[in-house]
Amino acid sequence: MPRKGFSNFDDYDDGFDDEDDAYDYEDDIDIDIQEEEAAEPKEESAQQGIWRCAICTYDNDESMSVCDICGVLRHPVAGNQSINQNTVEGRCKESVVSKLAKSLFESVPSSTPKRAALDLPEHENLVMEQGISRGNIHDLHKAFSSKSACVSIAPFKFDAPSPDDLVSNGLTSSRSGSKVPRNIPEANADTTIQNSASTKQKEKQDSAEQNPLKKGGDNSLIKGGSGGIKSAKSLPKASNETSSSSTNMEASESLTGTMNKMSLTGETKNSNNIKTRIPISKSKHKPEEWMLLDLESDTLRQLNLAIVGHVDSGKSTLSGRLLHLLGKISQKQMHKFEKDAKLQGKGSFAYAWALDESAEERERGITMTVAVAYFNTKRHHVVLLDSPGHKDFVPNMIAGATQADAAILVIDASIGAFEAGFDNLKGQTREHARVLRGFGVEQVIVAINKMDIVGYSKDRFDLIKQHIGSFLHSCRFKESSLTWIPLSAMENQNLVAAPSESRLSSWYQGPCLLDAVDSVKSPDRDVSKPLLMPICDVVRSSSQGQVSACGKLEAGAVRPGSKVMVMPSGEQGTVRSLERDSQACTIARAGDNVAIALQGIDANQVMAGGVLCHPDYPVSVATRLELMVLVLEGATPILLGSQLEFHVHHAKEAATVVKLVSVLDPKTGEPTKKSPRCLTAKQSAMLEVNLQYPVCVETFSESRALGRVFLRSSGRTIAMGKVTRIIQES
Numbered sequence: 001m002p003r004k005g006f007s008n009f010d011d012y013d014d015g016f017d018d019e020d021d022a023y024d025y026e027d028d029i030d031i032d033i034q035e036e037e038a039a040e041p042k043e044e045s046a047q048q049g050i051w052r053c054a055i056c057t058y059d060n061d062e063s064m065s066v067c068d069i070c071g072v073l074r075h076p077v078a079g080n081q082s083i084n085q086n087t088v089e090g091r092c093k094e095s096v097v098s099k100l101a102k103s104l105f106e107s108v109p110s111s112t113p114k115r116a117a118l119d120l121p122e123h124e125n126l127v128m129e130q131g132i133s134r135g136n137i138h139d140l141h142k143a144f145s146s147k148s149a150c151v152s153i154a155p156f157k158f159d160a161p162s163p164d165d166l167v168s169n170g171l172t173s174s175r176s177g178s179k180v181p182r183n184i185p186e187a188n189a190d191t192t193i194q195n196s197a198s199t200k201q202k203e204k205q206d207s208a209e210q211n212p213l214k215k216g217g218d219n220s221l222i223k224g225g226s227g228g229i230k231s232a233k234s235l236p237k238a239s240n241e242t243s244s245s246s247t248n249m250e251a252s253e254s255l256t257g258t259m260n261k262m263s264l265t266g267e268t269k270n271s272n273n274i275k276t277r278i279p280i281s282k283s284k285h286k287p288e289e290w291m292l293l294d295l296e297s298d299t300l301r302q303l304n305l306a307i308v309g310h311v312d313s314g315k316s317t318l319s320g321r322l323l324h325l326l327g328k329i330s331q332k333q334m335h336k337f338e339k340d341a342k343l344q345g346k347g348s349f350a351y352a353w354a355l356d357e358s359a360e361e362r363e364r365g366i367t368m369t370v371a372v373a374y375f376n377t378k379r380h381h382v383v384l385l386d387s388p389g390h391k392d393f394v395p396n397m398i399a400g401a402t403q404a405d406a407a408i409l410v411i412d413a414s415i416g417a418f419e420a421g422f423d424n425l426k427g428q429t430r431e432h433a434r435v436l437r438g439f440g441v442e443q444v445i446v447a448i449n450k451m452d453i454v455g456y457s458k459d460r461f462d463l464i465k466q467h468i469g470s471f472l473h474s475c476r477f478k479e480s481s482l483t484w485i486p487l488s489a490m491e492n493q494n495l496v497a498a499p500s501e502s503r504l505s506s507w508y509q510g511p512c513l514l515d516a517v518d519s520v521k522s523p524d525r526d527v528s529k530p531l532l533m534p535i536c537d538v539v540r541s542s543s544q545g546q547v548s549a550c551g552k553l554e555a556g557a558v559r560p561g562s563k564v565m566v567m568p569s570g571e572q573g574t575v576r577s578l579e580r581d582s583q584a585c586t587i588a589r590a591g592d593n594v595a596i597a598l599q600g601i602d603a604n605q606v607m608a609g610g611v612l613c614h615p616d617y618p619v620s621v622a623t624r625l626e627l628m629v630l631v632l633e634g635a636t637p638i639l640l641g642s643q644l645e646f647h648v649h650h651a652k653e654a655a656t657v658v659k660l661v662s663v664l665d666p667k668t669g670e671p672t673k674k675s676p677r678c679l680t681a682k683q684s685a686m687l688e689v690n691l692q693y694p695v696c697v698e699t700f701s702e703s704r705a706l707g708r709v710f711l712r713s714s715g716r717t718i719a720m721g722k723v724t725r726i727i728q729e730s
């Protein structure tokens with residue numbers, strides 16, 4: 001049943017009121033769809049008082065100097081255009097830029113190779129962050145009409161590994177060694193070592209020295225990891241493990257490579273083939289008794305808590321301080337962090353160093369991958385996911401957010417810093433909040449940090465609350481699901497106890513941060529459904545051929561001895577052992593963040609971005625999908641043929657927009673315009689994408705966790721939505 005408001009996105013949550021559901025974009029949508037539709041059939045040459053945009057071909061009013069749809073400058077300027085120049089065809093005769101525009105608007109047959117990576121080194125500055133640079137149409141003309149300039153169509157590929165790829169994929173950057181799994185028993189000297197394993201081993205030892213948390217004893221904090229997550233991946237018995245993070249780039253390449261080569265019909269045990277299975281309807285799945293929650297013996301509920309927010313807002317400092325106050329970091333360890341941080345001239349980062357472990361993170365003073373730590377409250381086993389705030393590492397933040405049940409959104413209260421973080425273009429506060437909402441996170445604790453810098457001012461707190469509050473409401477967070485906490489991580493105010501600072505306690509009588517976390521409701525889990533665990537990281541033991549898949553169970557339950565299937569390869573094996581928070585455990589249920597050691601499975605078939613599932617209920621693997629998306633504020637127009645990054649759970653794939661199906665009414669979700677020429681910011685729409693290689697995916701109605709998607713371009717999240725239909729299964 002269609003729902004009111006942004007009903008098409010309502011399904012992110014169940015409990016939202018319809019009134020709250022309206023993303024407030026509709027108030028300022030400045031595109032008159034009716035007008036646009038009316039303009040469409042007009043014959044351009046016959047139109048007086050209009051000019052046609054060379055890029056999106058929209059007929060603009062004579063008075064407009066930039067295109068009303070895509071913002072491109074009018075060219076030639078008003079009063080100097082001929083009818084022919086106003087048309088795409090006309091322009092094509094004159095300049096190469098129109099060829100570009102034309103090529104963008106040509107319909108793309110699904111078999112057409114990826115298009116439009118422009119090989120124009122001399123003019124690369126012209127192809128700006130947002131695809132076509134606004135206001136630079138003259139330069140573009142010059143560039144494209146220059147004789148030396150040639151437009152070559154190269155297949156789309158992601159940029160050369162970005163810093164976050166280097167980290168999340170564990171590639172060794174020039175400045176730091178590769179990440180290694182933490183909490184792994186020291187390697188035996190006599191075991192076979194993989195390429196570069198000695199370097200990794202050294203780093204493991206070094207970093208184990210730096211952070212005693214990682215060595216045996218207190219294992220509350222776990223690092224290493226991929227998909228940008230330093231995940232729990234300790235294997236009890238293995239001697240020489242490498243996390244997929246250490247070879248993740250290879251792994252992701254081999255994932256796509258392997259998937260590319262896979263025969264879809266093969267039934268053999270050949271590891272390069274996907275074994276076809278006829279899935280049984282999930283409604284037939286009968287959970288065994290052990291799978292269901294034992295409410296009596298297990299009183300603490302699992303809560304996956306993401307810490308997000310703009311860069312430098314104090315997320316890691318807050319996390320480190322919290323862990324220290326809760327006894328998860330000993331005084332001795334803290335001393336060492338303080339001493340080492342001071343030595344590097346970064347004394348203020350001592351608490352952050354508990355989470356920011358790598359040399360590069362410490363040197364740069366920023367978090368690059370998601371750190372995972374554990375602590376308990378009265379009601380929860382909390383899995384803390386400390387995310388990076390820097391814009392270069394948003395994909396890593398997404399990897400953390402995909403596991404979150406709730407979040408702490410950290411805001412820097414200091415003058416100028418809040419404003420910078422909240423800036424629509426340069427700040428990450430809004431993007432992080434949207435990502436959370438997109439992943440169905442409803443409960444958010446807004447921690448307004450660094451209150452010490454603003455003298456614990458109530459006025460400052462109220463102002464920030466007002467701005468962030470109205471933005472969060474526009475993203476359809478319910479007021480009742482938000483908790484506002486003023487605090488200072490640095491001065492330990494309002495973290496685990498009521499503030500001692502009178503300037504704060506004089507006006508704030510609410511809960512402290514720890515109590516607020518304790519009050520979060522842990523969501524209902526799909527324990528009775530068949531197993532589904534998107535794999536965020538893989539730990540391999542080279543000596544024993546052992547492999548562990550790490551991630552959060554989205555549905556079902558497993559225990560040692562359970563049969564499992566790894567998709568997309570279709571390999572089947574058995575669960576050998578389980579670990580949660582570095583401790584062996586006997587059962588993992590939906591919501592648990594675990595490392596699952598597998599046996600009987602070719603280790604090369606287990607990859608980050610894949611999914612562990614019940615052998616009778618394999619997840620879908622697909623290349624062509626229908627999506628319902630909301631184009632985010634500030635995004636560049638999405639055109640037919642647009643090349644985007646497609647994100648779903650821990651998988652990332654190159655995607656081409658192959659069909660713009662319709663623009664939807666934000667209130668009713670009904671189509672208002674079929675086959676639009678482009679999708680612009682704030683519009684919700686149906687579209688179809690072709691993925692370069694298949695990914696494990698489900699429709700949103702089948703599995704929320706595997707049906708939520710993000711589209712990114714030029715380092716920005718430009719749209720979020722859900723899979724409404726799998727058009728082509730692999």
Ligand code: GTP
Pocket residue numbers: 309310311312313314315316317318348349352365366367368387388389390449450451452453487488489490491
């Ligand atoms: P990224 O992970 O890179 O996004 O940064 P972050 O949000 O984790 O910030 P981090 O914890 O690294 O802290 C950044 C700086 O803010 C450090 O210098 C901290 O000492 C400082 N800081 C954090 N919390 C507070 C606070 O409550 N008061 C003051 N005065 N400074 C703080």
Ligand code: MG
Pocket residue numbers: 315316317352356366367386387388389
């Ligand atoms: Mg940090």
